[in-house]
Amino acid sequence: MEKIGFLLAFLLVLGNVSFMHASFSLSLIKDLASIVMDNYCTPEKLVGMKEAIETSGSNTDVLSIPDGDSLASVLSNGFQTTLNDPRLKVSFEPNYVPVAPPQMPPLPPEQLIAVLQTSIKLDILEGNIGYMRIDNILGEEVAEKVGPLLLDVVWNKILPTSALIFDLRYTGSGDITGIPYIVSYFTEAEPLIHIDTVYDRPSNTTTKLFSMSTLLGQRYGTTKPLIILTSKNTKGVAEDVAYCLQNLKRATVVGEKTAGGSVKIDKLKVGDTDFYVTVPTAKSINPITGSTWEITGMTPDVEVNAEDALATGIKIINLRAQVPAIIEEAAALIANNYAFESVGVDVAEKLKEHLGNGEFGMVLSKTGLETKLTADLKALSGDASLKTTSNTPALPPVDYSPEMYIALIKVSFHTDVLENNIGYLRFDMFGDFEEVKPIAQVIVEHVWNKVINTDALIIDLRNNLGGPTTAIAGFCSYFFDADKQILLDKLYDRPSGSTIELLTLSELTGTRYGSKKSLVILTSGATSGAAEEFVYIMKKLGRAMIIGETTAGGSHPPKIFPVGDSGIFLSIPTVHSDTTAGPAWEGAGVAPHIPVPADAALDTAKSILNKHFAGQQ
Template sequence: MAGGRFSPALLVLLYHVLFGSSSFQPALVLDMAKILLNNYCFPENLVGMQEAIQQAINSGEILKIYDRKTLASVLTVGVQGALNDPRLTVSFEPNFVPVMPPALPSLPTEQLIRLVRNSVKLEVLKNNVGYLRIDQIIGEETATKLGPLLRDNVWNKVANTSSLIFDLRYSTAGELSGVPFIISYFSDPEPLIHIDTVFDRPSNTTKELWTMSSIMGERYGKQKDLIVLTSKRTMGAAEAVAYTLKHLKRANIVGERSAGGSVKVEKIRIGDSGFYITIPVARSVNPITGQSWEVSGVSPSVNINAKEAVANAQNLLAVRSAIPRAIQSVSDIIRQYYSFTDRVPAFLQHLESTDFFSVISEEDLANKLNNELQSVSEDPRLMIKLTQDHPSLHDMPKIPTAQEVGYIIDTLFKIEVMPGNVGYLRFDMMADIEVMRAIGPQLIKLVWSKLVNTDTMIIDMRYNTGGYSTAIPLLCTYFFDAEPLRHLYTVFDRSTTTMTEVMTLPQIQGQRYGSTKDIYILTSQMTGSAAEVFTRAMKDLNRAKVIGEPTIGGSLSSGTYQIGNSILYASIPNQVVLSAVTGKVWSVSGVEPHVAAQANDALSVAQRIIASRLLKQDKGK
């Protein structure tokens, strides 16, 4: 909790208030300060208090407040503001009679049993989900006294459920000494866990709370899913339970932020007056966070109206129960289809060791799996997608009609013959081979015939994000001679475990550009997939100079596989490309250009290079 030094200005005000009225004794402010010094659970925030009081006494200013309740309100605002603690209140209650409820352990056993039965509700919901509602956390002595009852009627019945909803929405009272009992049921016997440290100011003692190695009843353990429900009414020991289970990563919290109570608050009379100060006399410090649930409350993992918490918790448990199956399914898909087989063991080991505690929705699971897989692989092509619509697992290309051909050519291709008889060809998608054959005659007539007789060709791939790889051999063939056929690259298909050598084609429609004229390929960080394979093949065989930015590092082919019966799908690169020159697998880091340039400048850089070469050729003649 934040706190500051005791404000001298405040004490000046307090002294003026008290000394300014003959109805109040000057000793009141001194008595209140003494109570704070001896009882307030943050004594370090009271440094300088005595000096401030003396400063107030020496002051001669007068402020008269005759109404005692108004004075109490003024004192409350001042003390809360000075110590930044809303639990500190001053009240005027001349007829106040403290009522001490009887300590639970001193009650007859029959009454204790009725109390426990009235404050505990247990049932088993659908899918063997346990529901346990506890409205009062009983302390150590009572828990020990009622051990057999709790064992037989609560904990041993809870232990047989597959997962548990632990309802603390109505728990507004309880004893902190009972917290270790509950936490122990949801943890293992060893090692013991330090769960809280409580400082008591009046006795100036510190007590550590730990889990217990031996308890009465069967433990629920650490493995099964646990959801804790909270509301704005959840207070005190129940908050300690929820806060501890949350930060031990043992339970997800569903509902509303809890009340933000205190370990122990006392109402102490100020001297012999009718004024009382309510003051927190003990504080909790969680050993994991170094902070506490006091004042600020326990924030839920899923923030929802408390009335809807049970239904939401059931949905959350359904999501969480599916996590092991989803992880196993992803592991199986990677093992069977991922093309870089040498990386598979590291993936599987990483998934097995990953903590999915924070996952509270299918979207969370998709994001978590994505982050974990890509952190290991550094492969952006490996993705987990969440979609309500089943994606097409076999996306078949549509053969265009005669009326659509002209539109497709106008949309996909942009051509120009630049000065110096330089051809410019831009196309923004790699079409399927069957589509290319269908539009072939019109493509030759409207596009290729206007470029084939240029002396140099600029192929602009800066806006081509990929598409089908089937037409790559056809496209490459136009830039090589008919004989001999050239080995472009080799494809390893993980799903069929086959190796396929991709060659130029012996026959094509129209005229070849040939193997001697210069080719320049422009790239950007958008250039991906099949466009990269074409670019890399042309670069690998020294048939083109690449100008621009490194390409995206996409996949030649990715398969889409459903993860179990969920709405999650894995996009897995299932093919790798091996260089025809080195025989090694092409990197997934993208194609590095021969000449690095900003994508926007790549065309002008290519034109300058071409102009410079033509100038040299002219001088050579």
């Protein structure tokens, strides 16, 4: 009711303007309102308008506007603003001649073929991509008349193509009855699909549009790529066709947001005046979305300028042509290299099933393909490390000065000596053994020697995200004695089929912490990769107490594999820890001895160790 009141105010806006005389009949506004009330496609928006119009009908100030075009503009703005619908327009056209619906003239076949070739643009692009441009959507009646010729001149040339680009960038007209015809050529004969619902206000009828079981000629099918091009000039029935096929997941729409027209617009004369009102008399409600493209326009899947839409569509089709080979190659790489063979084979088979089911058929870009492939791999394997990745080349080694190394180490390691001579050591990443080896003495002097003489040590790995596992054996060795070599873990390398034994080292830089002093390791759900391998070993061998949260359940550092020549790369874990005694930590994480929230782990560890030392006193 507030909006209707606004319309009344709008019509009265010129009340303080003086005009010499009334130029138009007092019945004009009431007649106009009557047409809108009886024909506008969304009657629920009109509640209260009748009373408001009757009140405003006595306003001779508005009717005193001497210029018909100006009055039409005022009335248009009032209705459009009130109903929030720019399609509703009032015009003043003394010389208007109603346009008769286009009829197909009784032309001989050769001339009819020439007409069709002019109105429908057809081409076969490189890569066997069909291109079809239609600037008017034919209705049922016309389609039946020219159907056989359409098959010969257009459709039978399109059928053998591998993909189709359907250009609706210039389509501003069409017949509602043509919607099922077009949509049905891109769906199966059975079952019938409810593709649209159209409410017609003048007749107060609702019609459900279904796909058709019988068509003239063959269907294009449901698997070959279909790209629809749109622009801001795509309007009316063309919008409906694009919207239906988009929401059926049968077409990818590329281009600009469409005009936001209507499935049916009527231009009606206002009484015996020269004023006309253009009214949307029917509305479309999509059964899938429960919404409509009218007024707002439909949004493409890929928004680009209209002039770039064709090139973008071709690019998408070319990418989709490569998808089967990419997925097959990715599946083979996973089956042959994933650390756990049975899981790798299962993931590969299911990935190919996804391909066969058409789940990769709607990818829009290489990035989109990588995103979907990663999501599928993680879901199928439960392994966050099995994914697509960038093949970023390793940075060249930095020539650090001794002072720079010391500064870097001080930032990377945090040490402290707590109450009761309890050492604290935190670092958030494991380094590569070969890179660490040259600066091992520096680390010992500036980090290790600060905690080596403590009576117990807390190693904080709550923020440790992993890194290379090459330094694990050496780091573990500091917490065992030199007189006996200990088997820490067995690592199975899937690509080579070999097993590597991780053993404690007999020679180390600096002094060992030894096997007798208490050792506590703090963990969180973020503790991952190499850090988990260290925690796993120390827990398995009974060398440390683990306090905190179950670790992330990551993997040994994955290897990078190119997927053919696609420019896509896979991160595949290829190594797993010894599973002869049961599942290792990959995928499951390492459960702590004492589970507490990560932020409480340090206080818990200090409390336990302090009580331990207090008991010794």
